[in-house]
Amino acid sequence: MKAQRDVWGATLTALADDDERVLIIDGDLATSTKADVFAAAHPDRFIEAGIAEQNMVGMAFGLSTMGYRPWLSSFGVFLTHRALDPVRMLVSQTGAAVRIAGHYSGLLNGSSGKTHQDIEDFAIMRAMPGMVVIAPADEFEAEAAFRWIADYDGPVYVRVARDAVSPVFTDAVGFRLGAVHTLREGSDVTLVSTGVQTSRTVDAADILQQRGLSVRVVHVPTLKPVDEDALVAAVGGAGAVFTVEEHSRIGGLGSLVSELSAESATPFRVTRIGLADGWSESAPSDFLLDKYGLSAERVAEQVLAAL
């Protein structure tokens, strides 16, 4: 079981062996993001920009105009919030091939607490015109996504989780932009999830099945652009629909599915499981998942309570 950040550092290091366009621009977090692995292997293509995220984004844009495909290495919260204006103006507006790796994504960041929890990134980055938004489920899908991104000529935001989760895929998984994966078939309840939360959502499905429910699990690795017809088809028409995400209930996967349902010829009711409109705290991951309702047990409880 490997953490996505370890996969990120290793995959980019491997990609850079054959692709001279690959650069990493780091915001002084290389030991956290595992960009240090890349720095050791490719010192000439590792740029330490220091603790200055707006400048990082601007330089990445400038380098992209010179033919490079730079990856930004920082905590997601600093790139999607602090550096949002240059992301919007220089990356989104121009369609630059800048890769925004949002490390320590979501709620779980090693007890750093609410200042470092990026729980609004989907809402913000979905709204950026032309931005691809990806949240891989596990180590295998993460590697496939990183490799896909390397060949994509446009702006990408990708979540990179700090800690390993039980894989839901194998190394046979590929990445196709916008694809929706039905991981498990069922007829009473449909759980729709994204990012590493999908792993915990699969565990929640196990609990619900032990209670006698037939549970479908759908994983959405691309929040934008998503195959809308495929998502509606995979989610609608079979039992109660719940979205489950390590993100604010505002603007993320729950909003995406609700929007598609509302515009669908066959709308379905959606219950959004995610973070309430508020602030979290510093604590071990298990504590946070339990208290803020994202552990398998707490997700199962919320589903049962809503049925």
Place this chain on the structure above:
Amino acid sequence: MTALTSPPVDTDHIESRARLESLARRGRWLVLDTVASSKAGHIGGPLSAMDVLIALYFERLNIDPAHDKNPERDRFILSKGHCAIGLYSVLAMRGYFPEAELATFDHGDSRLQGHPDMKLTPGVDVSTGSLGQGLAAGAGIAMGAKMQGRQFQTWVMMGDGEIQEGMVWETVQSAARFELDNLTAIIDVNGLQQFGWPSTTDGDRFDRAEPFSGTNLGEVFRGFGWNVLTIDGHDFDEILTAFDSVELLRGSGRPTVILSMTTKGKGISFTEGTYNWHNGIATTEQLELAARELGITLEEDAR
């Protein structure tokens, strides 16, 4: 006794000076006339920057409008993107698109947006408009050039009001670390911004205070490890000499900033030195007065 010898008279310089002054007058007219026609746009900043823009595009930049994507071309970034009409006027005069196209500025379905758009406008290297971003983009380009062994120069023009943005200083400190001596910032120090603060000095040429009143910008940049040149941004001899110095400072391992001391609204009597002409629409009478002052024959330019 040491013999004093005069430097040889540079007749090329004299000829180019007259030519540049004429081009700058035309550029100023195009700014005022276009903004009056589109009823939107900035005046004071484009006019303060015009002489430096003309000198860059007609004497310094290694560019070719027919090959505007040549990877070896010099790059120019107008970080103070609200002065777009100044850049567009110069690009049109330099042959990137017809001067007549200036009439489409801000009109919808135009290649000439209110702020420069690299995806739309020939000759625009970087999209700008949110102040403070151009220097970081330029630093990335300059770094890429070094990594690829390319010899071109990257120029970034900022406003003295613009450099109140914090992002600028992130780049100022890191560009020196990266030894980007192929990056040159030009700060158009016109001493005014859109509104600013009440003047604290009597008898100043301005009715509002300098954006960096009391701050020694040259010392600030020197402290960050930059080469600093200070010029009269309306004197073509000083401008061109500074450009020569920029080339000589290649190899210094330091980026260079040119503090270009200018007058906002320069060149037209009623726009000079007043914050009220940060933007504005000239009346018919004002256009006629400006044309006389700039030596423009209005019949030629009737639209």
